[in-house]
Amino acid sequence: MSLMLNHISFKPTEEYHLNDISLRFESGKMYTILGRTLSGKTTLLKTIAGLQTPDSGSINFDDTDFLSIPVWKRNVAMVYQQFINYPHLNVRDNIAFPLKQRKMDENLIESEVKEAMEKVGLIGFESRKIQELSGGQQQRVALARSLAKKAKILLLDEPLVNLDYKLREGLREEFKKLFNVSDESNSILIYASTDPLEAMQLNGNIIVIDEGKILQSGTAKDVFENPATAKVAEITNDPAMNINKCLIQDNSLIMNDSVQIQIPDQLKSIPNGKYLVGIRATDIYLDDQGFAFDVEISEISGSETFLHLRNNNLKCVATIEEVKTYNTNEVVKINFDKSKIYLFEESGELQHSPYQ
Amino acid sequence: MNFKHKYVFLLPGLIVLIGILIFPIIFTVRLSLSGWNSFNPGLDFIGLKNYIRLFTDDPRFWQSFFRLSFLAITTVFLQYIIGFALAHMVWKDIKFKRFFRVLFLIPMMTTPVIMTVIWRTFFHESLGPLNDFLSIFGLQPPWLSSPGLAKVSIIVVEVWQWTSFMFLLMLAGLLSLPKEPFLAAAVDGASPFKKFIYVTFPLMAPISIGAIIIRLIEASKIMDTVFVLTSGGPGTSTETSSFFIFIKGLREFQMGYAATASFTYLIIMIISLTVIVKVLTKVLMRE
Numbered sequence: 001m002s003l004m005l006n007h008i009s010f011k012p013t014e015e016y017h018l019n020d021i022s023l024r025f026e027s028g029k030m031y032t033i034l035g036r037t038l039s040g041k042t043t044l045l046k047t048i049a050g051l052q053t054p055d056s057g058s059i060n061f062d063d064t065d066f067l068s069i070p071v072w073k074r075n076v077a078m079v080y081q082q083f084i085n086y087p088h089l090n091v092r093d094n095i096a097f098p099l100k101q102r103k104m105d106e107n108l109i110e111s112e113v114k115e116a117m118e119k120v121g122l123i124g125f126e127s128r129k130i131q132e133l134s135g136g137q138q139q140r141v142a143l144a145r146s147l148a149k150k151a152k153i154l155l156l157d158e159p160l161v162n163l164d165y166k167l168r169e170g171l172r173e174e175f176k177k178l179f180n181v182s183d184e185s186n187s188i189l190i191y192a193s194t195d196p197l198e199a200m201q202l203n204g205n206i207i208v209i210d211e212g213k214i215l216q217s218g219t220a221k222d223v224f225e226n227p228a229t230a231k232v233a234e235i236t237n238d239p240a241m242n243i244n245k246c247l248i249q250d251n252s253l254i255m256n257d258s259v260q261i262q263i264p265d266q267l268k269s270i271p272n273g274k275y276l277v278g279i280r281a282t283d284i285y286l287d288d289q290g291f292a293f294d295v296e297i298s299e300i301s302g303s304e305t306f307l308h309l310r311n312n313n314l315k316c317v318a319t320i321e322e323v324k325t326y327n328t329n330e331v332v333k334i335n336f337d338k339s340k341i342y343l344f345e346e347s348g349e350l351q352h353s354p355y356q
Numbered sequence: 357m358n359f360k361h362k363y364v365f366l367l368p369g370l371i372v373l374i375g376i377l378i379f380p381i382i383f384t385v386r387l388s389l390s391g392w393n394s395f396n397p398g399l400d401f402i403g404l405k406n407y408i409r410l411f412t413d414d415p416r417f418w419q420s421f422f423r424l425s426f427l428a429i430t431t432v433f434l435q436y437i438i439g440f441a442l443a444h445m446v447w448k449d450i451k452f453k454r455f456f457r458v459l460f461l462i463p464m465m466t467t468p469v470i471m472t473v474i475w476r477t478f479f480h481e482s483l484g485p486l487n488d489f490l491s492i493f494g495l496q497p498p499w500l501s502s503p504g505l506a507k508v509s510i511i512v513v514e515v516w517q518w519t520s521f522m523f524l525l526m527l528a529g530l531l532s533l534p535k536e537p538f539l540a541a542a543v544d545g546a547s548p549f550k551k552f553i554y555v556t557f558p559l560m561a562p563i564s565i566g567a568i569i570i571r572l573i574e575a576s577k578i579m580d581t582v583f584v585l586t587s588g589g590p591g592t593s594t595e596t597s598s599f600f601i602f603i604k605g606l607r608e609f610q611m612g613y614a615a616t617a618s619f620t621y622l623i624i625m626i627i628s629l630t631v632i633v634k635v636l637t638k639v640l641m642r643e
Contacts, residue, residue: 049543071542072550078543084536088558097554098544142540149544 001027008057019212030189030204040212041192077146078155083138092126098149116148136167225355229348242316246277264338278342284318290335298326387615394609406616424596428575431514439522464520472584503593529563561640
């Protein structure tokens with residue numbers, strides 16, 4: 001079974017929300033749609049669910065024309081970024097709602113609801129009202145409802161984004177378990193996210209989307225190691241990969257007047273010319289013999305420190321593996337791992353990846 | 357609170373409250389215990405004689421009361437159904453939405469008494485446009501002079517006049533509903549009809565109860581429509597409680613007895629509306 005999207009476009013205003021999207025989803029697999037806010041993730045999921053009709057293109061699921069089927073007959077489940085539940089029903093009835101629509105046997109509904117509630121850890125909350133639950137619990141209810149439905153297509157639209165850090169980490173772990181369980185049921189799982197870390201952790205197929213266009217799709221490893229364009233490299237890294245203009249000339253790589261390096265061996269075959277150089281924040285380290293940069297902002301995140309650095313027109317972010325406070329305009333000396341340099345054409349296409 | 361003059365500041369409000377609410381009620385109770393009529397005006401004391409007469413010897417009051425119950429419940433039920441349907445219609449994105457929203461409100465902006473006069477002309481047996489039209493099919497129904505049809509006429513006028521009020525409340529309610537549950541319901545497999553039954557209707561329950569109660573209170577005072585349209589006739593077949601009290605008090609000047617009927621009516625209304633709220637809450641909110 002597979003879900004096919006053929007040349008889907010949606011242009012409600014002057015701008016494309018979805019621009020000629022063609023994708024193929026296989027059942028039993030998990031897909032992560034990775035993109036920044038307003039990149040078209042939610043619109044894509046809504047189009048698959050049937051809440052939105054594209055202007056052109058077709059969607060086929062198992063040889064049936066999906067677009068001709070109204071939402072309520074599509075056998076799709078969706079969990080939204082906001083915690084969407086039925087405020088007039090208690091937890092049990094919320095989860096039973098899709099099953100009741102299908103006119104299932106009462107005893108069967110009872111057991112299915114119980115199973116779903118066990119999976120998300122809501123046992124004991126059956127008769128609670130939705131308003132009496134915390135945000136995390138509300139999202140668990142929405143998740144249980146989508147699981148109980150046992151839909152062929154399960155859409156998760158940034159389900160963790162509105163939760164606090166602790167809860168997000170906890171639920172993400174549970175998600176991984178849940179998805180492995182659902183794999184057996186042969187459904188298609190599509191998970192939208194803005195967080196590259198989350199996408200990598202879920203370790204499915206990654207589809208990178210920006211401004212309504214698919215930029216790249218492939219396994220998490222492939223997208224991480226060989227980003228198709230500079231834009232993909234920015235989107236799939238957090239902090240975003242540092243992309244800067246550079247010039248390759250006479251065996252040296254010139255970023256600006258003061259930051260110039262001998263060209264590493266693996267880049268020797270690249271012709272002279274203008275390129276974009278990409279360096280991951282994690283590949284930059286402190287080095288007393290390195291280049292001098294000014295600190296613009298420093299932020300501490302967990303056990304790391306993000307340094308926003310500047311050298312004339314050259315800007316970059318470095319991840320320092322220790323917690324240390326830096327003053328603004330303090331001068332630090334840095335260097336970068338020359339074996340991990342990416343090169344992109346000026347138009348953005350990948351020219352060289354260290355993993356090639 | 358150690359403030360000696362607080363009652364002075366409360367006094368203006370208190371005087372108004374006593375003057376327009378508490379005094380009339382107490383005076384009505386006192387009046388209902390008197391035999392005040394046109395031959396014998398004055399607050400004499402005749403004990404519970406009026407109440408005994410009302411409860412044992414006046415089927416006309418009770419008939420008018422049950423007639424009122426019938427009219428109130430029928431009209432409010434119809435107003436609710438039609439008002440909700442119209443509100444639901446213009447709630448969705450349809451063409452000329454704004455035009456319809458204003459159109460459905462027009463009856464409420466008109467003066468009930470004047471509109472009833474127009475309706476009376478409309479229903480007139482030999483001169484009215486309605487029978488003029490029906491005569492094409494060979495029909496000449498006596499709209500205002502047959503006991504059954506006169507009730508129908510009153511229901512029609514009441515529904516026409518007040519459906520827009522129900523429409524307004526229901527539309528306000530619909531517009532205040534959260535949009536998210538409807539998205540969820542569609543994905544969860546609810547067809548538009550089921551979405552109405554399982555999501556819209558239950559979410560509207562609290563507003564529905566409020567709207568129905570407001571209209572029931574108003575409808576149980578039906579007076580101007582009856583007065584202008586049929587004057588309670590033919591015979592007493594469209595007479596309601598308030599019209600009966602009006603006849604007794606201001607036509608026959610049996611003030612004491614009218615006060616008795618008024619007070620009894622008030623007590624019955626308070627009790628029955630409380631019961632109705634309870635029942636509606638149970639039925640609509642499933643609690």
